[in-house]
Every structure is written in C-alpha cells, then in structure tokens.
C-alpha cells in the first residue's frame with residue numbers, strides 16, 4: 001500500500017535498519033509504531049524522528065516489547081490491533097556468525113526464537129485483526145542469507161531460510177484475503193549488527209555492505225509494491241536466483257568464504 005495509508009508496526013525499531021526505516025516511512029507519509037525493549041531509548045528515538053523528519057508527533061508511537069517473552073508478543077498484538085496497525089514489519093533480529101562448533105546452544109536457540117518463532121507467533125496473534133482490514137501487509141525482513149547459505153552463517157541462514165519459507169507459504173495461504181505477505185532480503189549492511197569479525201570476512205571475500213538508509217528505501221519500495229520478495233544488490237540478486245535453481249552449482253564458489261572465517265576454537269579443532 002502507499003505510505004500515507006500505512007500504519008506500520010515496526011519491530012527492531014531502535015536498530016540500524018529499524019531507525020532508518022522509520023525515518024523513510026515517516027518521510028513518505030506513513031504513521032509508525034516503534035517497537036523496542038527500552039522505554040527511554042524509544043521515547044528519545046521518537047523525539048529524534050520528529051525532529052529529523054519534521055512530521056507531527058502524533059505520527060510516531062512507541063511500545064515496549066521483548067520478543068523473547070510470549071506474554072509481550074500477546075500484549076503487543078493487542079496494542080497493535082487497538083492502534084489500528086495495518087502493516088506489520090518483522091525487523092528485529094539477532095546475528096550469529098562463526099563455526100557451528102563454536103556457537104553456544106543457548107545462542108542458537110535465541111537466534112531461532114527471535115528471527116523465526118517470534119515473527120510467526122506475532123503474525124498469528126495479529127492475523128484476525130489484519131484480516132479484518134480493507135488491506136494489510138506483513139513484511140518479513142530476512143536476508144540474502146535466507147536464500148543463499150554461506151560458511152559461518154549456518155544458524156543465521158537457517159533462521160532466515162525459515163522466515164522466507166514462512167512468508168512464502170503464508171502468502172499462498174492468504175492469497176484470497178486482503179493480507180499480503182512479503183519478504184525483504186538485504187545483503188550485509190553497516191549497522192551494529194555486524195561484528196568486527198564479520199567486517200573482516202566481508203573485506204576478505206569482497207562482499208559489499210550497504211548503508212541502512214539504502215535498505216530503508218528498499219523496504220519502503222517493497223511495501224508500496226505488490227512484489228512478493230525483494231533482494232538488495234548485485235551480485236546477490238543473481239546469486240539468489242542461481243542458488244534457487246541449482247544450489248550445488250554454487251558449492252565450489254564459497255571456498256574463499258570458508259577460508260576467510262576466523263579460526264575455530266583450538267580445543268574444538270582438536271576433536272575435528
């Protein structure tokens with residue numbers, strides 16, 4: 001839908017892509033509910049967005065929710081429905097990078113919960129409200145890594161492949177309703193999400209990094225379009241297509257990525 005008709009519930013609003021997206025949506029005419037985990041930060045961010053974009057303060061709401069807490073997901077759905085949200089953007093996410101054997105089991109679970117289970121449960125809770133709207137959208141902020149698995153990203157890719165599968169199946173399930181489900185696949189983006197180790201890996205493999213403001217414009221373009229998916233940047237768009245057709249063709253292309261990973265923990269290497 002066009003931005004002026006959109007009342008956007010935006011998770012992960014305080015992050016790099018979240019803040020840039022809120023600004024782009026507001027400038028385009030949308031009304032935005034910032035969702036985050038820190039009340040003082042959200043209040044300050046709302047004031048900053050009003051200053052930055054010059055919009056009326058009534059167009060920027062904020063609500064607290066920790067998406068790892070089932071009770072927060074349920075209360076966020078009630079608040080979003082009461083507020084009249086008609087676009088739900090699942091943007092909150094956790095990073096995971098490194099050799100699988102070095103990842104802590106609790107972190108693996110947190111990544112899958114934040115990136116996949118929370119968006120599914122929140123969509124489920126808000127769906128009755130969305131289905132009652134003249135038009136509504138659910139936008140999943142995934143990743144290029146939700147369509148191409150790269151060394152170092154086994155768990156992160158699993159979460160984003162899962163999110164993409166969720167978006168695709170739900171889009172088809174809801175095809176005769178007024179709810180449209182979309183998936184955005186940014187490539188690496190310069191935010192606090194990426195550690196120094198990721199930046200070094202990107203330099204070593206020649207992987208480009210976008211500014212969050214570019215990703216925000218892609219999100220806005222996706223929301224205003226009928227497209228099912230939108231991937232960001234070349235050669236990633238091409239690689240997504242090729243990988244979808246014949247993933248094994250690309251297996252040999254990522255040896256450099258594998259060699260560019262930080263070394264695995266020595267104690268674990270001894271067992272490998």
Ligand SMILES: NC(=O)c1ccc[n+]([C@@H]2O[C@H](COP(=O)([O-])OP(=O)(O)OC[C@H]3O[C@@H](n4cnc5c(N)ncnc54)[C@H](OP(=O)(O)O)[C@@H]3O)[C@@H](O)[C@H]2O)c1
Pocket residue numbers: 011012013014015016017018036037038065066067068090091092093094114141142143144185186187188189190191192193194
């Ligand atoms: N940066 C990249 O390279 C890149 C590339 C492709 C896709 N993406 C995707 O883009 C999205 C935004 O990433 P970003 O780069 O903006 O990352 P970011 O700056 O680290 O922001 C992540 C946001 O998620 C929120 N969040 C994490 N766990 C949460 C929880 N349990 N409850 C509520 N909020 C939670 C964070 O809240 P707090 O501020 O409270 O921690 C933060 O606002 C993510 O889904 C990410 O997977 C990022």
